[in-house]
Amino acid sequence: xxxxxxxxxxxxxxxxxxxxxxxxxxxxxxxxxxxxxxxxxxxxxxxxxxxxxxxxxxxxxxxxxxxxxxxxxxxxxxxxxxxxxxxxxxxxxxxxxxxxxxxxxxxxxxxxxxxxxxxxxxxxxxxxxxxxxxxxxxxxxxxxxxxxxxxxxxxxxxxxxxxxxxxxxxxxxxxxxxxxxxxxxxxxxxxxxxxxxxxxxxxxxxxxxxxxxxxxxxxxxxxxxxxxxxxxxxxxxxxxxxxxxxxxxxxxxxxxxxxxxxxxxxxxxxxxxxxxxxxxxxxxxxxxxxxxxxxxxxxxxxx
Ligand code: SF4
Ligand code: SF4
Numbered sequence: 001x002x003x004x005x006x007x008x009x010x011x012x013x014x015x016x017x018x019x020x021x022x023x024x025x026x027x028x029x030x031x032x033x034x035x036x037x038x039x040x041x042x043x044x045x046x047x048x049x050x051x052x053x054x055x056x057x058x059x060x061x062x063x064x065x066x067x068x069x070x071x072x073x074x075x076x077x078x079x080x081x082x083x084x085x086x087x088x089x090x091x092x093x094x095x096x097x098x099x100x101x102x103x104x105x106x107x108x109x110x111x112x113x114x115x116x117x118x119x120x121x122x123x124x125x126x127x128x129x130x131x132x133x134x135x136x137x138x139x140x141x142x143x144x145x146x147x148x149x150x151x152x153x154x155x156x157x158x159x160x161x162x163x164x165x166x167x168x169x170x171x172x173x174x175x176x177x178x179x180x181x182x183x184x185x186x187x188x189x190x191x192x193x194x195x196x197x198x199x200x201x202x203x204x205x206x207x208x209x210x211x212x213x214x215x216x217x218x219x220x221x222x223x224x225x226x227x228x229x230x231x232x233x234x235x236x237x238x239x240x241x242x243x244x245x246x247x248x249x250x251x252x253x254x255x256x257x258x259x260x261x262x263x264x265x266x267x268x269x270x271x272x273x274x275x276x277x278x279x280x281x282x283x284x285x286x287x288x289x290x291x292x293x294x295x296x297x298x299x300x301x302x303x
Contacts, residue, residue: 002111005144008041008104008136010116013123016303018160018181020129023117027135027145028105031166033199034187035273036226038261042136047088047105050267053078055100063092063101083269104268110144114151121157130158130180139167142174149178162222165205172208182219183253183303184209188230189238197229206242213246222253222303225280225288236291244295251298254288256280 006028011017014024029045030037037043041050058077071085072092079100090103117131124130131152138145138161145161152159161175162183186209187202188194194202212219221243225231230239243252257279265272280288285301292299 002109003143003147004107004109005113005141005148006045006047006105006107007113008039008106010113012120014132017132017134017162018130018183019158020127021120021123022129022132022160023120023124024132024134024162025113025117025148027133027138027141029140030135030137030164031140031200032137032164034224035197036224036229036257036261036277038258038264039136040261040264040268040270041104044105045140047090047103048083048268049081049086049088049090049093050102050104050264051079051081051269052100052102052267053080055098057098057100060097062095062097066091066095081269110147110151113148114155117152118155118157121155124157128158130160132160132162132183134162134183137164137167139163139171139175142167142171146174146178149175153178165208166200167204167208169208169211172212176215180217182212182216183222184212184219184250185222185224186239186243187224187226188235189242190235193229193235210246213248213250219248220251220253222255224255224257225285226257227277227280227284231280231284231288233287233291236288240292240295240297243292243297249297251300252292253300253303254285254292255303256285256301 007025008028009026011024014022017024026042028042030043056079064072069085069087071082073080093101093103149159158180160181161179164185191201223239262272289299
């Protein structure tokens with residue numbers, strides 16, 4: 001039987017997730033809990049409802065009728081979700097005429113995913129693009145990932161995997177022959193700081209990157225620049241030293257923090273821990289880039 005996977009989105013015409021025009025498939029579930037995550041709906045492996053209260057129609061109560069768990073309430077003409085009662089069945093989202101409730105997370109077969117992804121093959125061919133598996137963390141669903149990449153290979157689609165690196169290396173080995181490009185996220189070299197800001201140690205992902213550096217056909221390192229987390233000169237130099245120490249040279253993509261995840265946190269009923277964090281100033285981004293350039297690394301700003 002074909003393995004199924006849980007995804008929360010397929011983004012068409014993506015131009016920041018690898019070369020050319022791509023379709024990016026977002027896997028649901030991640031072992032990290034980065035405070036700055038811009039896809040917080042990808043963290044939990046379970047389906048969950050995103051609430052857009054300002055879209056809720058005053059006189060409507062369709063979702064209250066549809067919900068089998070009595071998890072929705074209306075107060076002052078707008079909608080509230082009691083998340084402890086919600087089982088993520090998605091019936092409310094299906095019934096809502098205003099898209100005020102949206103389900104993040106659906107189960108798909110490999111064939112269903114490939115059918116969607118292969119629709120834009122002409123664009124991939126003409127632009128040197130392909131498909132990118134992102135998330136969340138694709139390697140948290142290793143069987144589905146492997147089967148999906150295998151199916152894409154059969155269709156001669158260029159494949160990229162965007163990973164946080166926190167997965168058994170044996171799972172990387174299984175997808176190595178199926179992956180044209182790894183986009184490997186690297187955040188902070190200090191282990192304690194990494195644990196504090198992402199919820200896990202960085203030892204495993206560092207070890208995996210050292211091994212993949214030699215084995216991957218192509219690999220780019222993606223580093224988010226988060227003010228107050230990893231943007232000090234010392235922290236940036238540590239990251240640059242590590243990149244320069246790898247067995248092979250890889251291009252480094254610096255991804256300046258943006259506030260896109262904040263509105264999503266609100267829709268998921270989550271605490272906004274970055275309310276005070278500003279986006280990095282252009283001068284700070286340039287300074288960070290120079291630290292990598294000094295070590296003769298190729299640097300790109302953005303994905
Ligand atoms: S997802 Fe299901 S359980 Fe949750 S609020 Fe909607 S209808 Fe109710
Ligand atoms: S179905 Fe949509 S518009 Fe109607 S009450 Fe529920 S959230 Fe509001």
